[in-house]
Structure formats: structure tokens, C-alpha cells
Amino acid sequence: MGKEILQLRNIHKSFPGVKALQGVDFTLREGEIHALMGENGAGKSTLIKVLTGVYTKDEGTITMDGKEAVIKSPQDAQNVGISTVYQEITLCPNLSVAENMYIGRSNNIMQNWKKMNEGADAILQSLDIPAKATQQLASCSIAVQQMVAIARAVDMDCKVLILDEPTSSLDEQEVEKLFKLMRDLKSRGVGIIFVTHFLEQVYEVCDMITVLRDGKLVGEYKIADLPRVQLVSKMLGKDFDDMAEIKSENKVFESNSKTPVIEVEGLYSDAGIKPFDFKVDKGEVTGFTGLLGSGRSECVRAIFGADRVLGGSVKKNGETVKIKKPIDAMKAGIGYIPEDRKVDGIVGDLSVRDNIILALQVMKGFFKPFTKAQANAFADEYIKLLGIKTASADTPIKQLSGGNQQKCIVARWLLTHPEYLILDEPTRGIDVGTKVDIQKLVLKLASEGMGITFISSETDEMLRTCSRLVVMRDRKVVGELKGDDLTQNKIMSTIAGGDGNENK
């Protein structure tokens, strides 16, 4: 094992109301590919940003090559030899490859173009990157653009290279090429920090894993010492070995009809999911589970027509319905509470009332607006029913707390009286009280005969509400669990998958 080049010790960083990092340690050695893992909000990106100078740390020390490094800006980070390649490519697509590699690095007014192009070609060749210096960057594939960004970083004499989700927009072959480049750099002694959501890739290319959870360090492990299942349990914060079984509180629902309310066959969309089959009975709560980015949201978005559906069929109560856009799904009696409340859910400047009636109003039609009295009656009814805390129905929804905003969105869809309701992460970022309210509501609606799909990052919550779970990994359905299989252990081992790596 090489010598340590980068040491982070006892890093603290807080934002108003949030302790994003609490005493995190991290060590990177020469010629090592080190995976930084954790679910959303674990503190991965905060740590990366502290390291690259986007944020300044509150406490702690960063040591490069045995000397304490002061990193207050991205410029500082580059000067000490830390380079970052982000998920979104931050190069200029309209410039040439060489220009992209050298832009902003020279203080001379004059530029020796010939020398620059020759230099760029030499680096590209040595790294085996299939691009020419004079080629326009936009004409390269995304993977090659990614590699050019890496080449730029390498040429800046970096000792530490941070790759933040570099593979999320690449296909398998492109990922292979990228890995080859990473191994090449590794053999030159560059230390690489690799952030990704794809478990398979971690096990393919990395040497070490550091796991963060809730802003705290969980531990640093050698890849051989940490089977997938354990990695997943460490990320989710459940100790696999002595995990308490949580008894399902689900009631048994009586369904009077054999036909499922929704039956999906071979459905897939342009969001990159593999075709999947799925069905929900009346009064059944089902769930999609899997790590972030596994494709669970994309599946339900395809059912609702939120992404462009490329193939497959949806049957409602046994009859095929054509769903091309959300309004089709709404007319078929499907409701969808989206994952990202701020971006896809609320209409920020509109009042609570308008937000609540929006979906029903759209279904009713352009020429049939509700009267003020009707709209007020609807809003008041659901404000009371769901206990939405708002100054009045006229208050712009963006002034409400997250939990109350979410309740408004729930109200919006309950108002349409759907037969099938999809809730994608309805409890993310809201207070515990509201969480329980929403879980109870889901069970109540199901007991009244509504078919429900519930998605949550918290396995506990899924176990409490769902009677059947579809497990996804890498944008594929990899299993279905019900009855006695509904346990934390079983879910995790299914999520982790991987042959011969079950548990030691």
C-alpha cells in the first residue's frame, strides 16, 4: 500500500439548522481508488466540496503530503494538487479539446497554439483517449468528454483526483473505458476518490471504501473485507448481523375482485429503465425499493406517463389504457405524488387553495372553472382533514413548511379520488409527526380499497406500510418480496445481490 497523500481529520461543517459533517476522517493513499459511499444526505457531497474549496470547513485539518493545506477556494485546491471532475461536464462544448484542456491555466496574453495542440495530443495519446486536440469537444461522446476533463485534471499535475458520479450518464462500454483510464492513472500513483451510486462499479474498480451516514464516518474498509450486503447495511444504518425484526403492522385487506387495479407489462421509458412487469390489487400497498438511482422512481413515472413511454402496456381493472402523458393517467384514475416536491410538486407562488384544486380543476376542463366558493370549500375541507398548518387558503404554498407543502400535494391528489395512488418519497425531508400521519393515511386509503404504491428510502417505513415490495438494482427489477420475506435482512441481501458475495 502506498504512502498516504491526503488526510482529512475531524472535519466539521454545519449549515443553518443542519450538521452536515461531524468529525469525519478520510485518508487517501498513493495509487489507490477509494470509493466514498453513502445515501443522499450522508455528507458525501459536502465532504467533496470542503475538499475542493467550494465550502470552507468549520473545524478539522486537511493534510496533503504531510503538510497542512489551506483550501479556501477551488483555486487553492488546484494549487495543492486536488482536481475534480463533476457529474455534469463543466467544460465548454464549443471549444476544441486542447482549448478545453488549457483554458484558464496560462497567465500569458499570447498563446502558442501549436505548442498547446501538440501538448494536448501527447497527453491524450499517453492516456489512450480517443480524441484529437483540434477536435471540437461537442463532437466527442459524453464518455470521451468526461475523459478529456480527467486529462485536463491530470495534466494540471494533480495528485488527488475526485470523480463525482462520473458514470451516471455513460453506457457499459463507456464505463469500461473510463475504468481503464482510472486504472492507468492509479498505476501512475494518482489517488482517486470515486463517488457513485452503482455498487457493481465499486466492487469492480475500487480498493478501499469509506462509508458516511448522517454526516458521520461509519468506517473505512478494504474492499475484500466488506461484502455487498454489509456495505448496504452500513449505508442504510442497520447492522445486518443483529438487526431487530420489525413486525409488520399491516392489516390484511379484503379484495372483492380478482382483477388487479393496475397491471403493467414490459413497460419502459426514456429514463433508462429496463422493461418491467408489475401489478397492484385493490386495497394493496406495494412498494418499489432499491438504492438511490436504482430506477424505482423511473418505474412509477413511466406508469404515470411522466417520462416518455417507449413500450409496454398498462391495464386498469383489466382494460388496456393508453397513457402517453400525465393527463391520460389522471383520467384513468391514477394519482402521482412526485419525488421532488419543490421541482415537480408545488406551484410555489400559487396559493394553497389553487395548489390543492389544481389537478381536479385540470381534469374538469378549461371551460369549467370552480367557483370561488367551491374552491374554498375543497381547500378548507382538506386543510382540516389533513391538518395542514397555513395562515389561510390564500397563502402562497411556498411559505409553508415542507411537511405542510407535502400535505397540500397529497390533498391535491386525494381530491381527484384516484383508484390508484403513487407516492414517491412522500416523507422525505418532513418532520416525524407528519411522516406518521402520511403513513397512517396510506394504510387508511388502502383499507378503503385504493391501490397504492409507496416508495421510500427508509426501509422501516416501507416495511410498516407495504405488503409487497419490488426490489430494484441498476435500473432493473431484481426481485419481489412478500409475506415472511419482508424483513430488513432479506431486502438488503436482495438489493445488494451479487453472486458469491452474500455473506461470509
Place this chain on the structure above:
Amino acid sequence: MKTSKKSFTAIFRNQIFIPIAALLLLVIVNLIVDPSFFKITYQLNSDGQHILYGNLIQILDFGSELAILAIGMTFVTAASGGQDISVGAAIAIAGSVILRVLCGNNTRPEAGQLQTTFLVAFLVACVVAALFGAFNGLLVSVFKIQPMVATLILFTAGRSIAAWINNNELPIISDQSFKYFGGYIPNVPVPTPAILAVVVIIVTFLLLKFTNLGLYIQAVGINEKSSRLNGLNPTAIKFLSFVLLGLCVAVAGLIKVSRLSTINYSVIAKDIEMDAILAVALGGNALGGGKFNMTASILGAYVIQFLTITLYSMKVQSDALPAYKAVVVILLVVFSAPTVRNWMSKTWKNLTAKNTAKEVA
């Protein structure tokens, strides 16, 4: 005491405060400078007709086109988050179409030689203007081009197209009844443009009341993604807003050509797009789209006309007018900026707080 203080800060923050304050300011300035500004008389005009006459009537008369355009511009702004800068050129096209349909190939028709009725000519102009609006709407909604860039095309080409429609000739309509739309209808003492503006305003408010136009446009302007997930079609709604502006343009075009009974392709409705955008901004509407207040926009349009007439009545040279107007516009826009308004309501709060403290002491 407490409630009055609260309501005062509320007034400062209310969207309609700026156009109303501007209007009040203009009224006060005119009252001080020359109270006769507000005099309205009932007198004979050159056509031997009894009409109402005065600066206020002039404001209502010549502010009509602007008010009508401000309505369409408000829709476009709210839905697309951008502005249409081609309305002046589009008015030239609509006006040209009206003349062409009425005159046919004879550019100097005598009374009774018109090819068709005014209504048909106007309806054709509506269709054409709506089509050009649809063209803009297509570029903006389907091809996702910045509204200002998209409408720059028609802004550049529009007046040439208008000239081409009439083979670059300037038809003159001598039929006196054609002047009714831009002048006076016999035995009606109120200028027709003002009546047309009122009609358009009423239609707009009926549209807002009896359809979901307002809700849909605002929802799309505020959050396109979530609107789509609520079953709306953002593309169609943006497109519709441009078509509606096209219809407004047709009405404005009718008034413009009727005022002159002819057309001047390069001068007709020149720079009116900027005034229309200004009216929307003066109404306190965010030019980035989203929520809108139609009343405030319309009021904004009349404030601009009020300002113009005020400057005229103060004997400002017509070529110096834009400079004076610019100064006033700077003031208005600065005062309508949210930061300044927040600062004003804060200062007001502090001021009253101090006063009450003094009173107590």
C-alpha cells in the same frame, strides 16, 4: 393605530400600489402645474360633431392600443417568462391586411367601392395576426427559443411583410365610416378606441372568470414541470398566450389604420412593443413570468399615456419627449423593484414606530 400601520405596509407591498401611486403622482403634479389639465368640455369637432374634449379623454383615446396590447403582453409574459417584441411590426401587418382586403387592387377606392365589409376585413386581420402570433408561439413553446430572440424575427421582417402585402403602395380609404374605429361614431361623444379598449378589457375579464386561463397560465409560468405532472400541457398554453396576443394586435391594428385611413409601414405603431412591456412591468408583474395582475397591467398602460399627455401639455417638444419619459420611467421602475419596496415598507414601519415612541414619551 396598529391596524392602520399594518395596512400601510400592506399597501406598499401590494402589486397594484405602483401604478396607482404613479397615477396619483401624475394627477398631483398636473393639479399643481395647471388644474385646467383636467377640464373636459363638450364641443364641436372639425366634422361638426359634438364630442367630449380634454386631456383625460385624450388619455383614454390614445392609451387604448397600449392597454389592449398590455393585456396580450401580460399573458405572454406570465406564461413564457419572456416578451414579444414584434407587436409593433405585427400591427403593421394587421393594418396592412385590413387595407388590402378592403381595397383589393384599387389603392384609392371611392366610398362604396370597397371590396367587402369592415367586419370581414377585421376578421381576416384577426386570423393573420393570430397566425403570426402562432408562429412566435411555435418558436417559443415547441422549439424552446427565448421569446425575445424568437420574436426578433418578426420584429425585423414584419414591416417589410406589411409593405409587401400591399405591393408597397399606400392605400387610402376615403370612406368616412372607416374613420369610426379610430375616431368617433356619429352621435357618440366618446372616442371609439376607448370603447373598443373597454370591450377588450371586458372580454378579457370574462375569459379570466369563466375559464381557467389565468390559473393555467400562472401555473405554467411558475412551475412548468409540476404543471405537466398535473395534466397541463405547457407547450399548448404558451402557444395559446401568443395567439391571444395576436388577437390583441389585430384590434390595435384596426384602430391604428382607422385613425389615419391609411398606413405608413415604417412608422405605424413604432416602438409600441417597448411601451407594452413597460406597462406590464409598471403593473408590478414579474417579467420572468408566473403570477400576474391584469388590472395592474392595464392601469400601467394608461399611466404611460397619462405621462405622455402630461409632457405634451407642459409643452415638451415632441422629439425631446422620449428623454423626459425615460427619466420618469427610471424612477417608476426603481420604485417598483421589490427590494426598494421592501425597503420603503421597512422605513415606513420604523418611522411610525419612532413616532409612536415619541407620542408615548
